[in-house]
Amino acid sequence: MEIGIKECNTGTMSDFGFLSIDELRTHKSEKWRGFPQDVLPLPVAEMDFQVAEPIRKVLLEMVSHSDLGYLGSIPEMGEAFKHFASSRFGWKPDPLQVRIAADVGVGIVETLRVITKPGDSILINSPVYPNFSAWSEETHLSVVDVPLTHTDIEIDGNNWHLNWDAIEKAYQSGIKVHLICNPHNPLGRVYTRAELLRFVELAVANNVIVISDEIHAPLTFSEQPFTPFLAIDDRARSVGITVTAASKGWNIAGLKCAIIVTEDEALFERLNAIAPATHYRASLLGAFATVAAFREGGPWLDALLLQLDKNRNLVQELISEKIPAAVAHIPHSSYLSWIDLSAYNLGDNPAAYLVENAKTAFVPGERFGKDFSQFIRLNFATSPEIIKEAFERVSAAIG
Ligand SMILES: Cc1ncc(COP(=O)(O)O)c(C=O)c1O
CATH class of the missing domain: 3.40.640.10 (Type I PLP-dependent aspartate aminotransferase-like (Major domain))
Structure with a gap:
């Protein structure tokens, strides 16, 4: 999968800079270490975006002054x-x-x-x-x-x-x-x-x-x-x-x-x-x-919300198009989509089925309560390319 890096993420742009999949795979955080390389990870609630400039600045200053x-x-x-x-x-x-x-x-x-x-x-x-x-x-x-x-x-x-x-x-x-x-x-x-x-x-x-x-x-x-x-x-x-x-x-x-x-x-x-x-x-x-x-961090947050707004709409479109029997509602906050896959009969744990068969990772619904085993939680704080690729994989496995 080819996903290019667009540099610069100052918070004044309406379009966000995205990290490439190759760069993301070098990340040491849980999201990018939790699964083998061939699995696209959309579980844990971390975002795949560059950190806001004011935060980078203070961190770099403190490290460079050995203020730790x-x-x-x-x-x-x-x-x-x-x-x-x-x-x-x-x-x-x-x-x-x-x-x-x-x-x-x-x-x-x-x-x-x-x-x-x-x-x-x-x-x-x-x-x-x-x-x-x-x-x-x-x-x-x-x-x-x-x-x-x-x-x-x-x-x-x-x-x-x-x-x-x-x-x-x-x-x-x-x-x-x-x-x-x-x-x-x-x-x-x-x-x-x-x-x-x-x-x-x-x-x-x-x-x-x-x-x-x-x-x-x-x-x-x-x-x-x-x-x-x-x-x-x-x-x-x-x-x-x-x-x-x-x-x-x-x-x-x-x-x-x-x-x-x-x-x-x-x-x-x-x-x-x-x-x-x-x-x-x-x-x-x-x-x-x-x-x-x-x-x-306000301007960066505003730019982030514009991107997340595009992404939440993209997710809803892709659900209708690629897995139309799934049920999900557009979230009014954050970057998580809660998707009911009951109609697909994927067994006790649809998320486990999808890691295995679609090479895409979500959080299993059962972790959020005993009645929710047929749900998955998708994290859409990533590039539209990665979101589209995830839906391609899921639809090929179950659609
Ligand atoms: C509702 C809620 N509370 C707390 C946390 C975790 O926060 P922290 O890492 O600061 O403990 C999360 C992480 O996703 C969360 O969704």
Whole structure:
């Protein structure tokens, strides 16, 4: 397969520079090391694009000055996040209530450790990022899952619906935490303000803390505005903790830095029980790359979203054309497509079938919840050429 490199990715272009397949195959990250060379990898949520210029600049400067020690005080973080959140979402978080963790996983686990005790119950809504269950198990919590349900009926642009009756029952059953994924991985679903408000009301009434994983928020497309949980109102701030990062939006997961944000003095103080070392376990490079992303990464993000918008439309067209019996809805955020392959009868694990027979890798749906074994998750943050090649392979194997 021939895929050329177009250099330059300054963030001012409407068309993105892509890395060639040969260059991508030299990458040391999980996406490009996880499978043999003849398999096209579209699983793990990393992007195949050059890193934004402001981030490259700060990293190169720090490396060239041998500035690679431990992470210490970094008042720039809270200010940079406030700048990003206010310019993007109209939310002005308190910079002094922004804490650092090595990644979103660590941020959520360390938070859970101090706000729950082993045996407490936590609510999640599958299909959802598999680590939601893993983090709950790591902290010895009992998982209550109220899955979203899929119908042909579209409400507010969404075909996946929250099951409010079951959610209310779960809140009333004594859960301590509701871990929400907003925007939602793998559905690309952005919760509406009204839905979030309903979570707030339930949380206040039932003494539940809502942890909002907002790592995909920078990648929200314009048709569905993203509402930060803590921007809703004082009641939301009294029950909400946001954990987020620049790692997904700017593709810097390997640099290891995330933030835990509160907007309520009592909750902030409660989180003071988090081990102080949590801060120092994040990386110096990651923290300053994150500051650069939040401060100066807006133009690159805008260019990225233009490319991802083209790619999500391309994926929908290719599904209709090449695997018309599959069911998928256009995501309103991020670069993941959640595809139901039930109609193709590919056995217990369609993703395993496709690695074997189409030499293309996706994330198996079963990882996102027990009811979803017939789904695959496709990552379209790559060049249109690679996306087209993936669909050629899949359609030759099953179409
Ligand atoms: C919803 C969600 N949260 C967290 C993560 C992982 O974040 P981190 O690497 O910062 O732990 C991902 C990665 O895809 C994700 O989709």
